[in-house]
């Protein structure tokens with residue numbers, strides 16, 4: 001265990017002299033798990049608020065999407081699809097949904113130069129806010145069929 005090591009890693013002294021006050025017993029643990037901690041659980045209430053404020057105008061207050069969402073607009077762009085089970089949002093892996101929301105429909109999620117009305121929210125929302133909004137969306141996917149399909153998709157991708 002790190003606590004018994006005679007020569008302590010340099011990192012320790014950095015943490016020790018930092019402003020953070022961490023109990024001495026927590027330090028070896030902190031060093032032992034060098035990886036970043038998992039992100040905090042999503043906050044559905046915050047997600048609902050973020051969705052209403054930043055997504056609903058296009059994707060619909062009830063996640064219903066824009067009318068005739070499968071048909072290209074006169075300007076050649078696609079309307080906003082529903083985020084409920086009638087759309088195709090649930091067909092995508094969590095990390096793809098996150099990336100599309102953060103960066104917009106850019107490669108590798110769309111061909112280079114793809115023109116889309118879907119904004120990139122990276123400058124506007126924090127990663128946690130994006131995760132909250134997406135968790136709120138995902139909370140509308142409740143049918144056995146969709147839940148099973150998503151579980152299988154995540155398994156196939158080695159995510160769960």
Ligand code: HEC
Pocket residue numbers: 050051054055056057058059077078079080081087088089090092097100101105115116117118119121133134
């Ligand atoms: C200004 C309108 C607009 C706003 C606001 C908007 N979107 Fe979109 N979004 C779109 C359009 C249009 C598309 C379809 C783009 C395309 O296919 O070219 C889309 C597509 C998406 C997709 C891909 C869906 C799929 O099935 O492939 C995701 C995910 C998404 N939006 C999430 C969000 C989230 C989350 C928010 C709020 C934080 C949001 N959008 C806000 C217009 C918008």
